[in-house]
Each structure stands twice: as C-alpha cells, then as structure tokens.
Amino acid sequence: MMIRRHSRSAIFMHWFNAVCWLFLLFSGFALLVGDMQPIGQWWRNLWVALFGERGLLVAHLLVGSVWVAVYAIYILTSCRREVLPFLREILHFKPASDLVWCFRKGLWLVLGPKVMLKMGVDPKLPPQGFYNAGQRMVAVLAVAASIGLAITGVAMGYFSGNVSWALGENALLWCIVVHFACAGVMAIFLPVHIYMAALAPGEGPALRSMFTGFVPQSHAQHHNPLWFASLKAAGALGGETQEQHSNVAQKG
Amino acid sequence: MARYIMLINSEHCMDCKACVVACQQRNGVPYGFHRNWVHETKSQASACGFKFQPGACMHCEDPSCVAACPTGATWKARDGVVHIDRSRCIGCGSCIEACPYHARFRHPLTGTADKCDYCMGSTPGETPACVAVCPMHCRTFGDLDDPSSAVAKIAATHKLVHIVPKGSGARPTLAYLETTTPASLPAASTVSHPVEAIRPFSKVVTWVGGAVLAALAGTFVRQLVKPSEREDEEIAAQAKKTEAASARQEEDKA
Numbered sequence: 001m002m003i004r005r006h007s008r009s010a011i012f013m014h015w016f017n018a019v020c021w022l023f024l025l026f027s028g029f030a031l032l033v034g035d036m037q038p039i040g041q042w043w044r045n046l047w048v049a050l051f052g053e054r055g056l057l058v059a060h061l062l063v064g065s066v067w068v069a070v071y072a073i074y075i076l077t078s079c080r081r082e083v084l085p086f087l088r089e090i091l092h093f094k095p096a097s098d099l100v101w102c103f104r105k106g107l108w109l110v111l112g113p114k115v116m117l118k119m120g121v122d123p124k125l126p127p128q129g130f131y132n133a134g135q136r137m138v139a140v141l142a143v144a145a146s147i148g149l150a151i152t153g154v155a156m157g158y159f160s161g162n163v164s165w166a167l168g169e170n171a172l173l174w175c176i177v178v179h180f181a182c183a184g185v186m187a188i189f190l191p192v193h194i195y196m197a198a199l200a201p202g203e204g205p206a207l208r209s210m211f212t213g214f215v216p217q218s219h220a221q222h223h224n225p226l227w228f229a230s231l232k233a234a235g236a237l238g239g240e241t242q243e244q245h246s247n248v249a250q251k252g
Numbered sequence: 253m254a255r256y257i258m259l260i261n262s263e264h265c266m267d268c269k270a271c272v273v274a275c276q277q278r279n280g281v282p283y284g285f286h287r288n289w290v291h292e293t294k295s296q297a298s299a300c301g302f303k304f305q306p307g308a309c310m311h312c313e314d315p316s317c318v319a320a321c322p323t324g325a326t327w328k329a330r331d332g333v334v335h336i337d338r339s340r341c342i343g344c345g346s347c348i349e350a351c352p353y354h355a356r357f358r359h360p361l362t363g364t365a366d367k368c369d370y371c372m373g374s375t376p377g378e379t380p381a382c383v384a385v386c387p388m389h390c391r392t393f394g395d396l397d398d399p400s401s402a403v404a405k406i407a408a409t410h411k412l413v414h415i416v417p418k419g420s421g422a423r424p425t426l427a428y429l430e431t432t433t434p435a436s437l438p439a440a441s442t443v444s445h446p447v448e449a450i451r452p453f454s455k456v457v458t459w460v461g462g463a464v465l466a467a468l469a470g471t472f473v474r475q476l477v478k479p480s481e482r483e484d485e486e487i488a489a490q491a492k493k494t495e496a497a498s499a500r501q502e503e504d505k506a
C-alpha cells in the first residue's frame with residue numbers, strides 16, 4: 001500500500017528549488033575574492049573560466065531572479081493549500097524529544113546501535129510526525145535563509161545603482177553581510193540534508209517519494225508513526241493510493 | 253612592465269582647481285562629485301597664508317579598497333593602476349569606506365564606485381586631464397620603469413614624500429616632491445564595516461563546512477562497510493533468541 005507524501009507541485013518546487021539553490025550557492029561563492037572566498041581561489045577561477053567575470057554576476061542575478069519570481073507565484077497561488085501547512089509542520093518543535101532524536105540518530109549513524117547499547121544509550125528513536133526532528137530543523141533554516149537571501153538579493157540587484165529608489169550605502173553593506181550569512185549557514189547544513197535524504201540508510205523510500213509522491217505504508221508506519229497515526233485517525237488511509245489508481249487504470 | 257605613478261610638486265600649486273574641473277569634464281563626473289582635490293591648509297610659511305596640496309587616488313600598494321571589495325570589481329593591475337570594473341561592481345560601498353584618503357565615491361548615475369584611473373577609462377593612452385591642464389605643471393604622470401619618462405627623471409633628482417593618514421598603514425604610490433603640507437592626514441579607517449565581518453565568517457564556513465563534509469564522508473563509508481541496519485537486525489535476532497531461551501526455561505520449569 002502506498003500513501004501520498006508529496007504533491008506534484010511540492011515535488012516540482014523542491015527540485016526547482018534544489019537546482020536553483022545549488023547553482024546560486026556555487027556561483028555566489030565564486031563571486032567572492034581573497035579572504036572572503038570560502039572555498040579557494042581555484043573555485044572562482046573555475047567559474048570565471050566558464051562564465052566570464054561579468055557573466056558570473058549576470059548568471060547569478062538571473063537565476064536568483066527566476067527563483068524569487070517562481071517562488072512568489074507558488075506562494076501566492078498555493079499559500080493555503082501547501083505553504084502554510086508545510087510551515088505549520090516544520091515549525092512544530094518538541095525541543096527535548098527533538099534533541100534526543102538528533103543525538104540518537106547521529107550516534108546510530110556514526111557509532112552504530114551495538115556501541116550505543118554498550119555505552120548505555122538506548123538506540124530507540126522518539127516517534128516522529130510527517131517530518132523528523134532533523135528535517136524540521138534543516139527546513140526551518142532553509143526557509144529562514146531563503147527569505148533572507150531573497151530580500152537582500154532583490155535589494156542588491158534591483159534597489160541599487162542608478163535608480164531613484166536605490167538604497168543607501170549602509171543598507172547595501174548590511175545586505176551583503178546578511179546575504180553571505182544566510183548562504184554560509186546553509187552551505188554547512190545542505191550537505192547534511194543531501195546525505196540524510198539521498199544516501200543515509202533506510203531513506204530510499206523517502207527519496208523516491210520526492211519523485212513519485214508516494215511512500216509505502218510500512219515505511220511511514222516505521223519512520224513517521226505520529227503522521228501515520230493521524231492519517232489513520234482521520235480515516236485517510238486506504239483513500240487515494242497509488243495501487244487503487246493503477247487498479248482503476250487497469251480495469252478501465 | 254610599466255609602473256605608472258603620479259608625482260606632484262605641491263609647493264607650486266596655487267589652488268586654481270583647474271585639475272578638479274578638467275577631471276570632472278573629461279571623466280563625466282557629475283556636479284558635486286570629484287575624483288581629485290586640492291587640500292587647503294592655513295600656513296604662516298606661505299605668502300598667501302595657505303599651503304595647497306593637490307591629490308587623488310594614491311594607487312596604493314596592497315590597497316585596502318581592493319581587500320574590501322567582495323566581488324573583485326576593483327583590483328590593482330600589474331602596471332600599478334587600481335582599476336574599477338563597473339560591470340562587476342554591485343555598488344555596495346565597501347571600498348568607499350575602506351579608502352583612508354576618501355578618494356572614492358558612488359557615482360550617482362551608474363550607482364557604482366568611482367575614482368581616478370589616470371583617465372585610462374575615458375581617454376586611454378592620453379595624458380591625464382589634471383596633468384595636461386595644470387598651469388603650474390605641478391603634476392607629472394608616467395612610467396617609473398622607463399628611464400626616459402618625465403616621472404623617472406624627476407624621481408631621480410628629488411626626494412619623494414608620501415602622505416599617509418594616521419594609523420592607516422596605507423602605502424601610496426602617488427608622491428610629492430621634497431615637501432608637502434600637511435605632511436600626514438587625519439586618522440582614517442581602512443576597514444569597511446560591516447562587510448569586514450564576512451572575512452572571519454568565511455573562515456568558519458570553510459572549516460566547519462569542511463569538517464561536516466569529512467564527517468559525512470566518514471559516516472557514508474562506515475554505513476557501506478558496516479551498516480547500522482544490519483546491527484539492528486542482529487540485535488533483534490539476539491533478543492529473540494534470549495526470549496525464546498527464557499521461554500523454554502519457563503516451560504522446563506513447569
């Protein structure tokens with residue numbers, strides 16, 4: 001039995017966002033020189049060789065603008081349907097239990113459950129809802145960083161230069177710093193997200209759900225018991241499932 | 253390789269400001285802004301009661317404006333000239349704040365940083381406007397590495413003095429002949445707040461980000477070699493076995 005986990009539009013937005021984010025992060029870092037360059041001068045040289053000095057800035061601004069525009073449309077059109085429920089979901093923190101989850105999940109991955117038992121740490125994870133504690137943390141950071149980047153990016157791109165509505169120098173200086181801080185924080189957390197989503201053991205079905213939209217019921221039951229329980233309580237299980245769709249298709 | 257510098261005999265300056273106007277005119281600098289200047293200092297040593305000191309971007313060695321620019325839009329070329337590429341400048345103003353000579357400003361029409369480039373942008377290969385127009389021939393411009401140039405000849409026969417804003421550590425290449433007033437400039441900062449904060453933060457991203465990547469790579473390999481999921485299964489199997497054994501014992505007892 002499969003359960004719907006992500007809508008088509010959410011899946012599209014996730015991958016659109018991921019492609020834009022990675023491009024913007026990599027090209028954005030390549031804009032920085034000297035001590036401000038976090039990766040190394042070779043990184044800048046590589047991107048400048050591909051895009052040219054001016055092309056790099058233009059490409060960064062162009063992709064950033066498309067990203068902001070598409071997101072603005074998405075947020076306006078699916079605010080009630082998707083954006084607000086998503087925000088409510090990721091902002092649902094239970095600090096004590098979430099910390100235990102992160103701690104135990106980390107130890108489970110790094111040391112393994114046998115060593116945990118020897119250390120006297122219970123490897124059992126606190127039950128999670130639609131998103132687990134780690135996903136919620138990364139998601140909140142990603143949303144906050146995205147808002148910061150979008151606002152400061154638009155400010156630097158469109159509220160500077162030879163326009164009458166250009167911001168003052170001080171405001172633009174702060175924009176650069178905030179822009180970099182948001183990108184820098186996500187540069188640290190994105191690898192964790194990508195590892196946990198694409199490479200970590202047991203996450204295969206969740207990764208596939210970011211393409212198909214569906215997870216096996218057993219996976220949800222095991223990884224997201226609270227979500228599963230709420231679906232059950234709402235009588236949503238056995239509703240719209242992939243099997244039923246394909247059954248109908250076959251009969252038809 | 254050429255090494256361009258400007259030499260100024262400030263003792264000859266009579267404060268006509270022709271250099272300032274000529275520069276504005278040639279480089280399209282809007283009214284109210286200027287790429288060069290003449291500082292006036294009260295002095296009893298002068299017949300008119302003032303000493304004058306023409307100046308402009310000092311085209312420093314290791315310039316603080318270049319270090320302050322996050323996007324590489326300003327740089328020191330190998331010929332000694334500090335340039336700005338307007339197409340790469342995002343107008344953040346970091347370099348403007350970092351110049352201890354206040355030689356930069358934000359051009360109100362382009363929105364980008366602007367300053368003296370020895371007229372290389374407006375009239376490449378020509379004598380800079382301020383040099384060409386000076387009635388007292390105070391300013392000389394040229395290639396110090398070319399022994400036949402005027403600057404090389406003057407530099408060989410005069411003591412060159414530099415003016416440095418107090419505490420700035422600037423290393424200007426623009427030089428005055430023998431003496432100039434004032435001999436130094438008021439203290440000025442060469443750091444640009446808050447953009448300077450990017451420097452240490454960038455280090456944090458490098459090291460913490462690197463550590464995270466290394467830890468993830470290590471975890472990935474560990475999970476390949478010795479999957480935690482298999483350990484879970486082994487623990488569960490072990491628990492079942494112990495349970496079964498204790499159940500048998502109960503049975504045996506009964």
Ligand code: HEM
Nearest residue numbers: 017018021022135136138139142194197198206207209210
């Ligand atoms: C190649 C890179 C990426 C992969 C493989 C990936 C994979 C995934 C997967 C599989 C999920 C769904 C997890 C689930 O249903 O339980 C997810 C969720 C999410 N992704 Fe990504 N992602 C990538 C890049 C990004 C980037 C660049 C961002 C944004 C900065 C991002 C932000 C998010 C957010 C906010 C969620 C929802 C909640 C969460 O899991 O934190 N992802 N990602």
